[in-house]
Amino acid sequence: MIRLEHIHRVFPVGEEEVHALRDVNLHITPGEYVSIMGPSGSGKSTLLNIIGLLDRPSAGVYRLDGEDVTALSDEQQAQVRREKIGFVFQFFHLVPRLSAAENVELPLVLAGVPLSQRAPLVGRLLEDFGMRARARHRPDQLSGGERQRVAIARAMVMQPAVILADEPTGNIDQATGREVFHLLEELNGKGMALLLVTHDPDLGRRARRHVRMVDGQIQSDTGAGA
Amino acid sequence: MRLLDVGRFAWRSLSGYRTRTLLMVLAVSIGVGAVVVLTSLGEGARRYVRNQFTSLGTNLVAVFPGRAETVGGAHGALIGRTPRDLTLEDALALRRIPAVKRVAPLNLGSAEVWWKGRSREVPVLGSTSELQEIRGFALSQGQFLPAEDPRRATPVCVIGSNVRKELFGARSSVGEWVRIADRRFRVVGVLAQQGQSLGLDTDELVIIPVASMQQLFNLPSLLRILVEARTREDVAAAQEQVRRVLRKRHDGEDDVTVVTQDAVLAAFDRILVALTLAVGGIASISLGVAGILIMNVMLIAVSQRTTEIGLLKAIGASPAQIRLLFFAEAAVLSLIGAAVGLVLGELGSFAIRQAYPVLPAFPPPWAVVAALATAVGTGIIFSLLPAQRAARLQPALALSRR
Numbered sequence: 077m078i079r080l081e082h083i084h085r086v087f088p089v090g091e092e093e094v095h096a097l098r099d100v101n102l103h104i105t106p107g108e109y110v111s112i113m114g115p116s117g118s119g120k121s122t123l124l125n126i127i128g129l130l131d132r133p134s135a136g137v138y139r140l141d142g143e144d145v146t147a148l149s150d151e152q153q154a155q156v157r158r159e160k161i162g163f164v165f166q167f168f169h170l171v172p173r174l175s176a177a178e179n180v181e182l183p184l185v186l187a188g189v190p191l192s193q194r195a196p197l198v199g200r201l202l203e204d205f206g207m208r209a210r211a212r213h214r215p216d217q218l219s220g221g222e223r224q225r226v227a228i229a230r231a232m233v234m235q236p237a238v239i240l241a242d243e244p245t246g247n248i249d250q251a252t253g254r255e256v257f258h259l260l261e262e263l264n265g266k267g268m269a270l271l272l273v274t275h276d277p278d279l280g281r282r283a284r285r286h287v288r289m290v291d292g293q294i295q296s297d298t299g300a301g302a
Numbered sequence: 303m304r305l306l307d308v309g310r311f312a313w314r315s316l317s318g319y320r321t322r323t324l325l326m327v328l329a330v331s332i333g334v335g336a337v338v339v340l341t342s343l344g345e346g347a348r349r350y351v352r353n354q355f356t357s358l359g360t361n362l363v364a365v366f367p368g369r370a371e372t373v374g375g376a377h378g379a380l381i382g383r384t385p386r387d388l389t390l391e392d393a394l395a396l397r398r399i400p401a402v403k404r405v406a407p408l409n410l411g412s413a414e415v416w417w418k419g420r421s422r423e424v425p426v427l428g429s430t431s432e433l434q435e436i437r438g439f440a441l442s443q444g445q446f447l448p449a450e451d452p453r454r455a456t457p458v459c460v461i462g463s464n465v466r467k468e469l470f471g472a473r474s475s476v477g478e479w480v481r482i483a484d485r486r487f488r489v490v491g492v493l494a495q496q497g498q499s500l501g502l503d504t505d506e507l508v509i510i511p512v513a514s515m516q517q518l519f520n521l522p523s524l525l526r527i528l529v530e531a532r533t534r535e536d537v538a539a540a541q542e543q544v545r546r547v548l549r550k551r552h553d554g555e556d557d558v559t560v561v562t563q564d565a566v567l568a569a570f571d572r573i574l575v576a577l578t579l580a581v582g583g584i585a586s587i588s589l590g591v592a593g594i595l596i597m598n599v600m601l602i603a604v605s606q607r608t609t610e611i612g613l614l615k616a617i618g619a620s621p622a623q624i625r626l627l628f629f630a631e632a633a634v635l636s637l638i639g640a641a642v643g644l645v646l647g648e649l650g651s652f653a654i655r656q657a658y659p660v661l662p663a664f665p666p667p668w669a670v671v672a673a674l675a676t677a678v679g680t681g682i683i684f685s686l687l688p689a690q691r692a693a694r695l696q697p698a699l700a701l702s703r704r
Contacts, residue, residue, distance in 0.1 A: 122698075130616055131698040151620045158618025169613040169701065173318035183617045185307045230617065 077237060077269065078104040078127060083136035085122050085292075096122040097133070098292040104271070106237060109264045110299075111272045111283035119292040120273045121242055127271065128161050128240045129153045141237075158187055162231030162268075164260070166243035168223045170215040170230075176222075177202060177211040180229045187234065201229045205259065221252030228259055238269040245279065257282070303623055312630035316638075319603075323635065326592075326599055330639025330677050331646055333589035337673035338647020338665045340585045343654065344578025346663030348571060353662075355567045361403075361534055362436070362563040363541050365396075365527040365548070386557050387523030390452060390512060395547055396529055401540040404530040406433040407452065409515045415461075415508055416481040417469045424465055426482060426508045428515020436530050439504070444476040444491030447511055455513040459487040463495040464505040482508065483518055537562050582669050586676055592639070593680025596632055600688035604628070604695075611692050612700025621693035628689035629682060636681025640674045647673075 085097040096119045104110060112120050125131035126138065129145060138146045145156055170179045177198050184194045202208050205225045215223055224244060231239055241260060245253030257279060264270040274280050285299035316323045367388045393407035409428035414421050431449040433439070439446065446460055459482065466475045475489050487510060496504045516522065531540035545560050552558070604611070611624060619627075647665060654663040 121702075125698040128616065130612075130701065131696070151622060154615065154618055154620035154623075157616065163616045165613075165701065169609060169616075171610055171613070173314050178314075182614075185311070186303055186614070186617065186619050186623060188303050190304070191306075234618070 077106045077141055078102070079139040080127070081137045081139075083123075083126060083133045083138065085119070085126060085131065086134045095292050097126070100136070100292075100294055102287070102294065102297075104238075104269060107264070107267050107269055108285060108299075109261070109270045109272075109283045110285045110287060111274060111280040112287045112289060113274060113277065113280045114289035114295075118289040120289050123289070124240050124242050124271065124273050127238075128163060129157050158183060159234060160237045162234065162236040162239040164224070164227050164231050164239060164241040164244045166246040168215070168220075168227045168247070170223055170226060172215055175212050175214055176207060176218065176226045179215070179226055180233055183230060183234045197233065198229075201233055205229050219252075220248040221255060224248060224252075224256050225259065228256070228263075232263055232268065236268065238271060239263060240271050242273045243275065244272070245274070245276070253279075303626070308626055308630045309634065311627055312634045315603075315627075315631050316634060322599060322603075326596060326635050327639040327642055329592040329595050330589070330636050330681070331643035333586070333592045334640050334643025334673045334677050335646035335650060336585035336588055337582050337669060337676075338644060339650035339654070340581040341578050341669035341673075342647070342651040342663040342665035343661075344574060344581050345666045345669075346654065346658075346661040348574035348578065349662040349664075350660060351570045351574060352567060355563060355570075357438070360563075361531040361537050363529040363531060363537060363544060364561050364563070365392075365529065365544060366559040366561070367523065367526075368557065368559065386552050386555065388525075388527060388558065389523060390516070392548060392551055393524060393527045394452065395551060396527060396544055399540065399543045399547060401531055401536040401543055402529055403532045404432040404436050406430055406436050406528040406530075407512045407524045408433075408528060409512055409519070409521060409525050411515065411519045411521075413483040413508075413518070415465065415469065417478065420469050422465060422468050424462075424506055424508050425502070426510060426515065426518075428510055428512040428518075430512055432530075433509070433528070436528050440494040440496070441491045442494040444489070446491055447509065448490070450511075452511070453513050454511065455517050456511050457485065457487045457514060458490045458511065460491040460493060460509040461489055462493050462503075462505045462507040464503075465508060466492045482510065485514070485518055487514070537564065578666065578669070582672070586673070589673070589676045589680055592636075592677070593684040596635060596681050597684035597687060600628060600632055600685050601691070603631075604688050604692045607692075608695060608700045611695050612697045615695070615697035616701060624693045624695075625689040628692050629685055632681045632685030632689075633678065636678045639681075640677040643677065644670065644674065 080100055080102040083097055083100040084095070087094045087096055100123060112123065114120050122131065126133050133146060137144055140156065140160065145153065148156065171182065174182070180201060181194050181198045184197065202211050205228070207222065207225055207229070210218060210222060218226065239260065244260065245256055248256065260270055272283060280286060287294060288296045365388065367386070390407055393405055396402055397405045406429050411426050412423065413426045414423050429447070430452045431447045434446040442463060447458065448456060450456065459480065461475065469475070469480070470478070475492060478489050479486050480489060493504055493507065529540060529544055531537045541560050541562055545556070548558050549556055614624060651663045651665055654661060
């Protein structure tokens with residue numbers, strides 16, 4: 077499903093160039109559960125951004141479902157993100173003005189889904205996530221764990237093929253973090269591929285496949301080509 | 303993305319930053335309100351002048367002696383050209399023109415009016431009975447000048463309401479004899495109170511037959527002749543025929559000026575419309591300033607909401623959608639501002655009308671439309687740059703900032 081071939085990403089920093097990714101090759105099949113680990117600055121987040129079409133590689137080819145998505149225009153990439161990719165961020169990134177339900181609804185709004193179809197979908201999702209009573213609350217009235225649950229609901233409301241999670245528990249306490257993890261793993265159990273960037277080796281080990289990155293390169297991959 | 307959702311999202315952004323939104327709405331509404339109030343003042347002045355003119359009567363043509371033209375000084379002196387006066391006979395000749403309904407010769411002077419030891423200096427108007435219809439004079443007592451041969455110097459007069467009050471007080475005036483300069487006139491009527499009418503206060507006036515006036519002041523000539531055409535369509539024909547008749551009577555010389563009331567009114571109209579446009583234009587500068595303010599605030603909004611824009615992109619918003627969202631925000635902002643401004647402007651005009659009832663200060667429809675269009679237009683134009691900036695943000699960079 078996801079196929080990265082010889083991906084490079086170079087950032088100009090002042091006069092110099094920083095190689096965030098060097099010749100990365102990665103193949104991920106539908107429904108996989110992959111953790112990406114490595115020290116700070118090893119290129120984990122850059123890799124996730126490129127897979128999520130938030131960033132473009134400097135060189136290399138990225139195929140998503142057989143399509144070369146690096147060649148797409150901004151508008152086309154937006155559509156791919158909307159339909160195939162769900163994001164979960166360390167800092168939740170909820171829109172502060174909007175209620176929990178409205179935040180979950182946002183991808184549907186952008187996709188032009190009519191209100192009559194949006195409402196039951198959002199309602200069911202919040203119910204599943206145990207957030208029904210909090211639907212009308214704004215993010216600043218929610219706890220960290222609740223916020224991340226809203227963010228996960230938002231990531232999956234469009235039924236994406238893959239969920240990209242960048243340190244999803246990095247900003248919440250351990251107990252809540254475990255709950256969030258179970259939630260993500262449940263989604264993976266329903267067939268969504270889960271790509272997880274984390275510092276925490278305990279959490280990383282839970283994945284079926286472990287990718288370890290050092291200095292912009294994949295150092296080890298337990299399930300390469302699986 | 304659905305239009306309703308775009309509007310709702312814009313509305314949530316605006317209501318989410320309440321102070322900012324209120325200030326912007328205030329800026330736009332002051333601009334729109336200023337345009338509406340100032341143009342309604344200009345329009346009020348225009349309507350005031352128009353009312354004043356129509357109160358003089360309708361379908362009028364005025365004849366003045368002399369002609370506005372430039373002639374060589376030496377040449378004119380050699381052939382001894384002098385402007386010919388308008389005479390009573392000229393006025394009588396105009397009566398025979400088919401397109402003409404009524405003719406009133408006019409003379410104006412100033413004299414002292416006496417009654418039983420009381421005296422008052424007043425403007426004296428010499429004319430004929432037809433003046434009453436032409437000028438639409440109403441009488442509170444008695445009658446107007448008798449309809450008779452204008453060449454007869456009948457010793458009667460009609461007095462203004464103020465003159466009556468000052469000279470006679472509570473006593474009856476009709477039938478009494480007053481002395482004007484060195485002649486005696488019998489009061490036959492009193493004008494109803496009318497007030498100012500283009501610089502002439504009819505309440506202070508004394509009207510006598512034009513022939514009496516000529517004797518009293520030893521004037522062979524007339525100040526002007528007022529001619530009323532039969533219908534509005536006849537005005538141009540009447541003007542032309544008056545000119546022709548007088549040219550014939552004046553040995554082929556075009557030595558009079560014939561002006562239609564419409565021409566004078568049109569001149570005033572042009573001036574006042576220009577004035578209204580000018581004040582409207584000045585007021586719309588404030589709309590431009592409001593537009594720049596909107597741009598400033600939207601630019602700040604883009605940098606404040608960088609992460610939000612990054613997030614919207616991450617969950618699938620295209621650059622076009624981001625542009626649309628910021629656009630919509632500015633448009634809704636300026637629409638609300640324009641609506642509030644319109645209400646403010648109408649209230650202001652209403653206040654002016656209450657304070658100065660003679661001034662019909664209604665904003666002209668074109669000014670209202672222009673003000674609203676400018677407000678919304680500047681709002682949208684000045685949001686182009688911020689919206690573009692937001693749409694171009696790199697999502698990965700935008701999200702990396704907390």
